Amino acid sequence: MKKKSINRYIGVVAMCGILLWGCEEEAANNAPPEKGQASASVSETLLVNGQSAEFIDESGQTVKRIWNFEGGNPKQSTDPNVEVMYENAGEYKASLTLEYESGLSELVVFPIKVLPDLEPRIGLDLLESDSGFHISIGDEVKFLDQSIGEPDQWEWIFEGATPLSSTEQNPSITYNTLGDYDVTLKTTRNNPDGSTEMVVMSELIHVNSIIPVVANFEVDKKILAPGESIAFTSKSLGSPDVFEWQFEGGVPTTSTSKNPSVKYNNSGWYNVYLKTYKASRPENYDEIDTLVVYVRAEDQLCTASPNLLACGNFDLESEDISEWVAGTSGSVIDRMPKLSYSPTLGKDGSGAIIFEFDGNGAPVVQFYSQQFEVKAQGDYTFSADLYAETLPATGGNPMVVEVSLISNHSGNTELYKSWQAPAGMKDQWYRANVIKTLPPGKYNIAFKVYNGAARWRFDNVAVVRN
Structure with missing residues (x-):
């Protein structure tokens, strides 16, 4: 492996200072001690799990060295040259503590990043069914690279789509013909190992006639205290790309985000309204208006969790009956x-x-x-x-x-x-x-x-x- 030198110096300054008995005369007659020279290197700081890196210490005027290898094997060593193997992906620190003949010490730190094996993964900003993703003819689909291992090159093949291929990381593709189509993603990671992997998702995309939009959403919680926020997530069908939210009593009161977060400052029951559609087909919209949020007043019942059954500030039950x-x-x-x-x-x-x-x-x-x-x-x-x-x-x-x-x-x-x-x-x-x-x-x-x-x-x- 190519050797890459990384020399870091953390000076430890010895000062005589102003002590009770003084030492100005001694400081004048004696030169400061020589600290020594740190010279340490590591062959690679970017690895793949299962690979090794070589650590070398060539520092001068040392009387003691201690290597510590977070996430590595071995964990520790006092040898000048150490080969360390990293089995698991993650970000780690390797450190070298040096003690010099002068009595001073120094710490050298190397950041080590270990990547997992390359694994191409395809993501889409659509709701998935058991048989894949269903879209309407003429829809544009945003493909998302969710690959593991930090690839730096992408080769997409889109059966039945326009365009048929792309080298972008997250391309947008249009389907104009009815049918069921495969999607292929080949990923390459030049650094550090030059590996290439490919995945083929058979009949991932199902292109149908116009699919009606069905508005729907979910929340991360329905009951909260004043000043807390709720995360809303659209679960609408039909691949809509326009979202018109209205939040009674919320901050903000409206939003056009797909998945907004809203704060509620005052206690009470509040409705949430969502209208959604595709910008290319605004006539094919759907809407939902539902009572979904309860903000409990702090001076009322329930001083523990709003998840209590019969706690008084809501009319929802919980699966937790452990305290009944x-x-x-x-x-x-x-x-x-x-x-x-x-x-x-x-x-x-x-x-x-x-x-x-x-x-x-x-x-x-x-x-x-x-x-x-x-x-x-x-x-x-x-x-x-x-x-x-x-x-x-x-x-x-x-x-x-x-x-x-x-x-x-x-x-x-x-x-x-x-x-x-x-x-x-x-x-x-x-x-x-x-x-x-x-x-x-x-x-x-x-x-x-x-x-x-x-x-x-x-x-x-x-x-x-x-």
Whole structure:
């Protein structure tokens, strides 16, 4: 390998200084000690995993040397010449500490970069299906080089496209003919190893007649505190390239970015609107207007995570029921195996808490939500959607549920009995809704079920300050 010298000097200056006994006369009569001369080199600083580099120290007037090779093998050495092998890709530091006859020391550092094996990868700024990417005839496609190993040359071949080939790193290509087409990418890395690799993606592009645009998006979170931001990501179909966002209560209130980030400073529920289409076909647009963002007021409930079930500031449930408590009323019988979460059995197809009540050996079961905290006294509206799905063992018995606010589920004490579903409630949704004045404190929501066997669903649980 070609040897590349890298000499770095970090001078360590010895100063007599002003000490209590002084040393001006001594400094005048004695010349400063010679530090020594650092002369170290490394054969290559850019490698491929599995390659080695040779480190050489030719420094003069040294009494001690210590090499340290981060990420290398060996890790350390005191030899003047060391061959070090790097197995894993990454960026590392190799350092040489020198001690001279004068008593001074110096540190020489070499940055080492190790590349992984070259692997061509093709990316597209489109939504992918199981069979590849679907576009409309006449669409322009932006291809993205996502190759591993930092190639410096690209050779693209686009079957059925215009142009048919490109040497750009991220070319834009148009498809004007219906069909299914391959895409080939050959990448070359001249430095350090001159390797070449190629990948062929068979029938990667499916060119169809005009595909209708379908607006859709996702968010990284739906519940946040004032001053926090939400990342919106378009998941629209039909390869749109124009995005017109409106954010009620957000900063900014509008955006034309594909994936904008928006801050919300004030508590409340807010709608988000998205209209999207292709600039070449503006008549083929779609729009979506949905209530998506809840910003919780800091002086209301929920001092922990907004992911708490029944925490009061939102009507969404979480899959995490680890802090729920379920047991037979008046005993310590564990009923948690009967408690679960379903992402689909809630009202309007949303998620819900599910409790299987078989009625065997436990005529009454009470279970409790995760705890929430009221920080300011006031009137709070408690609400929940309830559903009793009858099971074969019901046998015509009436099914009853009571919903209460309790303090720390201590002794099953019901501080506020909020609502009782009508006896005989079967196979239909009921809405519990009541206003209570709550002083500051920590609470749980309790659900007490008894009588007929049923699969109870509890959805949209909320306690909100009025």
